Amino acid sequence: MSTFTLSSMALLGLGLLPLTANAQLLPLPPLPSQVIGTLDKTTERQTERLNALKQQGLLEQQLQQSLASKATLLNPLTQLPNxxxxxxxxxxxxxxxxxxxxxxxxxxxxxxxxxxxxxxxxxxxxxxxxxxxxxxxxxxxxxxxxxxxxxxxxxxxxxxxxxxxxxxxxxxxxxxxxIYQTQTAEPLAHQETANPAPTDKALATTVPAAPICNQPITLGMVDTAISPHHSALTQTAQFALLQRSFLAEGIAISYAHGTAVAGVLAGRDKQLNPLLSSLTLLNAGAFYAQNAYQQGASLESILQALNWLVSEGVRVVNMSLTGPDNPVLQQVVTGLAEQGTVLIAAAGNGGPAAAPLFPAAYPQVIAVTAVDKRLELYRWANQGDYIDFAALGVKVLTTRADGSIGMESGTSMATPVVTAKIACLLAAKPELDLSQIVQQLQQQVVDLGVPGKDPLFGHGVLVRP
Structure with a gap:
């Protein structure tokens, strides 16, 4: 049995120690064993409680550190030099x-x-x-x-x-x-090809979904260039492609990301069915290769690209790209929105603790996050009150710049689904403004998370027919 003692000075201060005439302390009589046992148990309970609180605090701190770390996690393959x-x-x-x-x-x-x-x-x-x-x-x-x-x-x-x-x-x-960047989360060259691992065979061989609509649609993209040689993107009576580069003369053109996004919109193959069965696609090539896996576009190129698309009569623009807030971009986004241009942008792949990314976080832009086939949120998707809608963006089968078919993941892959939905909606009801478009889309969603709009899924998931 452990012993329990209090300091003599403490007991003296409490008036519990008797004094002799010359102020010497008299011996303290021993406490009964029953009292000692009770005090031992009380002390043990308090110690356990304090340890539990301490451990809880450490766990919360570790969680916050982990989220912050994931939000800025750099893949050594994709980390850029200064x-x-x-x-x-x-x-x-x-x-x-x-x-x-x-x-x-x-x-x-x-x-x-x-x-x-x-x-x-x-x-x-x-x-x-x-x-x-x-x-x-x-x-x-x-x-x-x-x-x-x-x-x-x-x-x-x-x-x-x-x-x-x-x-x-x-x-x-x-x-x-x-500099703004495209939003496929993993290196495009390292993702799966059309011959996936056995666990993904069902995904690769699933009968393609039907188009969202069959009306003739015109829409724009600001992205990398699109490979003109991919067999699944061959121009036909159902698919016309007009491209213009906004890179300085002589800079090497990147094709990877734009080809993947275009494949979701318009790819035709035994494994692919287009989101839009009759599409005229105007693509503004604004991105250059930063390394073997990443593409960057200057703000200057993006603004010139948007100006060209709108001058060509495009009303709906897909922007699978993200970067920082700034007054110049905000002014252009606001001005185009006032003219009726609808911008749809990827929410970003920074992770749940990441700061808002732009242009998606501007109120005049439709922000799109990604889910997988089980309607679970993509683990690297940004979260926040600015998220408007979610769509399939994980392990999406699409076209590759090298001529193959492969899987890509990221909010970039989800964005064209929402873009196509909006383009079809405006083809039927061109008089709709942005708030009315959002209201119409809300009627089509699968509402996930808390009822109504939430920071994970926005208003909900928009699913292909």
Missing amino acids: IVPVVNALGQTVFNDVAVEQGLRAVEREWLLLLSTSQWQQLLTQAPELESYLSSQITLTQLQLQLIKIRVPSQLDNMAALRLNLPELLAPYLSRNY
């Missing part, structure tokens, strides 16, 4: 794709302004030194705004330095020329 030179066919560097603040990437020393002609002239009057930094100036005809690119000295290549050296009124219109 500087990625983007070169032309002669091996000359056209620009440097560099790591900048907050783990983002941008074109080195390049900044963008989106202004009216009068605003730009006013700015030059107040800060004439800007003209010496001017790199290019183009008109986004659909918005009647000037997209101005400036190239600054290295010592000014941060917002704090620019604020000190340029007029304060510039800040709301200024952004880095950020």
